[in-house]
Amino acid sequence: MSIEIKNLHKSFGSTKILNGFSLDVKEGETLSVIGHSGAGKSVTLKTIIGLMHPDEGEVWVDGKNVFQLPREELYELRRQVGYVFQFAALFDSMSIRDNVAMGLRRIKTMTEGEIQHRVSASLYLVDLVGSEDRRPSELSGGMKKRAGLARAIATQPKYLLYDEPTSGLDPVTTTTIDELIKRMSDELKVTGIVVTHDMTSAYRISDRIAMLHEGSIKFVGTPDEIRASEDPVVKGFVEGRPEIANRALA
Amino acid sequence: MARIHYGEEDPGFKLQDLTTPIRSVGHGVLAAVQSVGKGSFLAVRAVRTLKQVDIWAPRFVPLLVSIGIASIPIALFILMFTGVVLAIQASYTFTGTVPKYFVGALVGKTVILELGPVLTGLALAGRVGASIASELGSMRVTEQIDALESLAYDPVAYLVVPRVLAGMIMFPVITVFSLTIGVAAGWLTSMAMLDMSSAVFVKGLKLFFDPYDIQFALIKAWSFGLVVTGVGCFYGFNTTGGAEGVGYATTRAVVVGSMIILVLDAFWAATLL
Ligand SMILES: Nc1ncnc2c1ncn2[C@@H]1O[C@H](COP(=O)(O)OP(=O)(O)OP(=O)(O)O)[C@@H](O)[C@H]1O
Numbered sequence: 475m476s477i478e479i480k481n482l483h484k485s486f487g488s489t490k491i492l493n494g495f496s497l498d499v500k501e502g503e504t505l506s507v508i509g510h511s512g513a514g515k516s517v518t519l520k521t522i523i524g525l526m527h528p529d530e531g532e533v534w535v536d537g538k539n540v541f542q543l544p545r546e547e548l549y550e551l552r553r554q555v556g557y558v559f560q561f562a563a564l565f566d567s568m569s570i571r572d573n574v575a576m577g578l579r580r581i582k583t584m585t586e587g588e589i590q591h592r593v594s595a596s597l598y599l600v601d602l603v604g605s606e607d608r609r610p611s612e613l614s615g616g617m618k619k620r621a622g623l624a625r626a627i628a629t630q631p632k633y634l635l636y637d638e639p640t641s642g643l644d645p646v647t648t649t650t651i652d653e654l655i656k657r658m659s660d661e662l663k664v665t666g667i668v669v670t671h672d673m674t675s676a677y678r679i680s681d682r683i684a685m686l687h688e689g690s691i692k693f694v695g696t697p698d699e700i701r702a703s704e705d706p707v708v709k710g711f712v713e714g715r716p717e718i719a720n721r722a723l724a
Numbered sequence: 725m726a727r728i729h730y731g732e733e734d735p736g737f738k739l740q741d742l743t744t745p746i747r748s749v750g751h752g753v754l755a756a757v758q759s760v761g762k763g764s765f766l767a768v769r770a771v772r773t774l775k776q777v778d779i780w781a782p783r784f785v786p787l788l789v790s791i792g793i794a795s796i797p798i799a800l801f802i803l804m805f806t807g808v809v810l811a812i813q814a815s816y817t818f819t820g821t822v823p824k825y826f827v828g829a830l831v832g833k834t835v836i837l838e839l840g841p842v843l844t845g846l847a848l849a850g851r852v853g854a855s856i857a858s859e860l861g862s863m864r865v866t867e868q869i870d871a872l873e874s875l876a877y878d879p880v881a882y883l884v885v886p887r888v889l890a891g892m893i894m895f896p897v898i899t900v901f902s903l904t905i906g907v908a909a910g911w912l913t914s915m916a917m918l919d920m921s922s923a924v925f926v927k928g929l930k931l932f933f934d935p936y937d938i939q940f941a942l943i944k945a946w947s948f949g950l951v952v953t954g955v956g957c958f959y960g961f962n963t964t965g966g967a968e969g970v971g972y973a974t975t976r977a978v979v980v981g982s983m984i985i986l987v988l989d990a991f992w993a994a995t996l997l
């Protein structure tokens with residue numbers, strides 16, 4: 475099963491953000507989405523699990539049409555999808571332990587012991603052992619980000635949507651998180667979409683990379699293909715050299 | 725140089741000046757209608773999610789405390805002074821014209837029928853309505869409500885239902901305390917400051933007392949609980965745009981909650997008395 479995004483259109487007021495966005499994510503693959511700040515990457519991720527509704531277009535996850543599902547089935551589907559929020563979105567009235575346990579408590583068959591065990595295992599994976607009883611407000615930005623990641627992976631979902639999982643992390647932690655994302659894909663066969671600005675990460679973790687530009691997918695291909703791309707917009711972006719794109723436009 | 729075409733440049737009068745107030749009223753009405761629509765939508769969703777007991781029940785008991793028990797002091801404070809003032813004013817008004825025991829009747833009737841439930845409701849619109857709106861509002865703008873959705877929690881079941889239920893249960897409870905302290909304060913004031921005997925006050929109190937009055941007060945309190953928590957949830961839930969949005973939602977929740985309380989109060993008086 476996979477994620478199919480078909481012809482999304484989305485405007486806020488008079489600003490068109492998505493304009494015919496289509497993308498297929500194959501089962502078991504990790505696909506990175508890159509694009510300028512404000513291009514609509516977060517909007518796209520939110521749309522995939524129905525947190526936002528497009529003006530037009532369809533999203534199919536696990537063979538189900540997200541915007542046609544009755545609410546209960548939508549929640550059922552969301553249990554299969556872990557979401558890492560760009561700004562962590564931790565519940566600030568709860569400890570980190572309870573934050574991570576939230577998704578697990580929706581699984582009726584799990585005992586409290588199993589839940590606690592899974593919470594510890596997830597926090598271990600993101601290197602947050604020892605912070606279980608702290609509140610989100612007591613964590614640094616990068617720690618919050620990792621706690622958000624732990625919360626998303628705790629339920630061992632089939633799909634993971636990561637919104638900039640490594641932005642704001644130091645290079646060493648970034649590598650740890652990249653390895654975690656790879657393990658999710660290799661060992662648990664998770665289908666993942668990773669929104670990222672970090673090209674090093676993108677090359678390291680992705681099976682394919684897609685570039686969002688002006689509301690639709692400008693390019694999609696393997697890391698090697700994108701590195702070899704001569705398209706000025708793509709080349710300018712991945713090499714961090716806007717003058718390439720500007721020269722082409724002039 | 726070229727500005728001699730007097731008529732064209734005259735800024736004195738534009739048709740727009742006339743229509744602006746009408747248009748802003750129009751916008752206001754539209755916004756109100758839209759809020760009512762969205763509000764009903766939320767209400768229907770809340771009723772539908774009532775059956776998700778496993779989601780809202782664990783949240784319910786702590787909310788009984790934070791919405792209910794923690795609000796009792798402010799309600800007692802307000803009604804205590806109201807009882808004192810009512811007794812003094814009644815005695816001032818009645819002296820020389822009406823028998824003294826009417827002080828008891830007036831304090832009892834006014835506190836139970838009107839001031840007990842309404843002042844409690846208004847105080848809680850400030851305390852409870854504002855705190856709900858700001859809490860849910862900041863959860864909305866920091867994407868915590870989206871996070872709930874992503875973890876397969878219906879945020880209406882998780883956030884709205886337990887708050888509204890707690891309000892509907894606890895407002896009548898708080899009101900019972902308010903009524904008691906209001907009447908008791910009037911009674912003590914009559915004895916201590918207005919040289920009435922306890923028996924005289926009680927005579928007046930009993931004279932017009934009708935058990936239905938208590939029922940009436942509790943129905944009002946129940947409806948105020950529904951409104952204050954519901955309006956707080958509504959504005960919190962629909963918050964947009966950062967800290968400023970949270971502030972706006974909080975203010976709206978208090979203002980609109982208080983207004984609906986007063987309208988409802990008149991409605992109950994007209995229908996139930
Ligand atoms: N709720 C909203 N209301 C109005 N405009 C919005 C809303 N959410 C997003 N936008 C607009 O949509 C555009 C895309 O936003 P989005 O958050 O998807 O960007 P992004 O690609 O994730 O950027 P970044 O890399 O900086 O996170 C932005 O221009 C933003 O202003």
Ligand SMILES: [Mg+2]
Pocket residue numbers: 515516517560637
């Ligand atoms: Mg983003």
